[in-house]
Amino acid sequence: MTELLKSLRTWPWHIVAPVLLFVAVAVLAPWLTPYDPAAQDYMSILQGPSWAHWLGTDYLGRDLLSRIIGGARVSLTAMSIVLLAALILGVVVGSLAGYIGGRFEVVMISAIDIFLALPSLVIALALIGIMGPGYWSMIVALTLAWWANYARMSRAVVVAELRQPYIEAARIMGANHLHIFSRHILPSVLALVVVYASADAGALVLAIATLSFLGLGVEPPTPEWGQMLVDGMGYLEDNPALVILPGLALTLVVVSFNLLGEAFALSKVPRPARGLTLSRRRRDRAKEEAARAQVEARP
Amino acid sequence: MSTASGPIYEVGDLVIDLYAGNVSVRAVDGVSFAIHPGETVAIVGESGSGKTVMTLGPLGLLPEGVTVDIRGRAQSGGQDLLTLGPRRLSELRGRSFGVVFQDPISALNPMKRVGPQLAAQARRLTGATGREARQAALDLLKRTGIPDPDDRYFRYPHEMSGGMLQRVMIALALAGKPKVLIADEPTTALDATVQAQILELIRQLQREDGIAVLLITHDIGVVSRVADRVIVLYAGRIAEEGPAFEVLTAPIHPYTIGLLDSVPDLRKSIGEPRQGIPGVPPDQSMLVPGCRFAERCPKVEPRCRTHRPPLDQVRGRAVVQRVACPPQLRALREMADA
Structure with missing residues (x-):
């Protein structure tokens, strides 16, 4: 615990801050939004910035600021669920493949390779095509499109760790498989996978926006950035902010997650x-x- | 030995600070030494005592991932190494200084055959052309006692044994005809029998070329076998310095005495407990006054904790032996007077 506190003090706060801000906005969204993001107001359609609507309104008179804040919450929730599910699925499948080995490993590796060979968005689109559009089918589709990378990484780490002398030593001392895996191998797997996931989160937010942009993800009237881009496109000349601001929010989130991943990766290396x-x-x-x-x- | 001419590598009042992550370490704290042509100087000390940083630091070979502050003097061939830019230093490395590292397997490129690696070095350092460089590489392999050099030339590092690879490393270090050979624990990764061969090889090459050898080691056996002079390093400072025979048979500094006592002795019975020095080396992140060894020293006096012991010459001995321990030197003088 003291170790953790000590490492907190040396954290690159300036790099973590944007992500923390995004998370804070998402968590506090219901209190931060000045209006209900879905509430329509036909008296104030396509307005520019004003004191009533700081960032203006869209073609249904919905408050843009509220929708961007609400969109953060939707994106973060969907992203967290998918990332966690893909991570668990990937780590379990990959570790089992690496630990058990033999024919099982060959079969699993082939499955992983098939998933990796296809672009993840294509997999997601195909799965949504089967399940029909909707929030939960998007979550399932993205999870199945995303897990293969984690599985491959986990397997590689497990195979490398299994050859380490301390694994052999643990075995000689009578440790069972569960102990060896959970105490000696899993920590190294997670160390790598979590770093990768922190950088991957940005790509996932983007994928969620892409699917919603195509009308296959989050359904209206739930605010979502990708969907807001589509909605705003028709009114680009009347109010360009409808497209620019959700796009900017998306860009900033992706960039900040990438920076976080980078910082994570670099923190493992001693720096002058x-x-x-x-x-x-x-x-x-x-x-x-x-x-x-x-x-x-x-x- | 031609110690009459000036030193070939001389370091004065060297201070090296390392800054990384959230630690500052005073790795070298005011060290002076010199090495003359044809001489073998062994630098002895435990892990972390600053042996490697002190020797290789002035040449710009420093650990990765740290900021290094280096002060003092480091001279070779009339040049101050600390004022040279990285480019000039790089020219000196290989030409004036050859370095043999501890682990030859990781110091050689595993993807290239050893001969061409050696030839490339010869080409870079001596400006030899293709065929000359190849001949030079073959000669070096032959000189370092590698049997069947024509065949070994085309071998990959993984096809050779550790001892053979260390010979290749020595050949690499000699490719630029250096004046000083720095061997950083050259035998630590080798079998005992191969160790002896490598040490003998270094000795022989030194006799032939008259180069100076700086041997970094923590193996007292190696020191007694090859060194002319010994420098005992403790926590970034010189504890004792002198001819190998005197330092190893009549050590004066309590640390040297403890170090020699902790070498296992075959004549003692197995049941007898091994001697050691109580305590652990000091934390080098803080600068504290006094002797660094005071905490573990059996002869400690109050003054030891407040004043840095000067490195004074031992009087009454025919050779130059210097010891950083006033209490011991005083005891020695009193004994001589009595």
């Missing part, structure tokens, strides 16, 4: 001290040195 930290450390060192010299100079 730089900039302000470095000059502070040098100052501290010089002070220590002066203090030491003073003590040692006494007769």
